[in-house]
Amino acid sequence: MAGVSELESALQMEPAAFQALYSAEKPKREDENLIFFCQVGKRGSQATQLARGLGYTGARNYAGAYREWLEKDG
Secondary structure (H helix, E strand, O other), rough: OOOHHHHHHHHHHOHHHHHHHHHOOOOOOOOOEEEEOOOOOHHHHHHHHHHOOHHHOOOOOOOHHHHHHHHOOO
């Protein structure tokens, strides 16, 4: 998916344009869980706040970040 810098415009795209650009269905504002994460945690939190500001009330941040998840899974 897009980086944080592209997220706002991506979440405001028409669904067909989003699908064409990212080869994935655009999340719906009413989705219960739209999970953001990054390697450390800062960008995931920023993305979550941005998505919530655009009406994605189910936006969540995986607080442990990708690095922490890898350590637990590995």
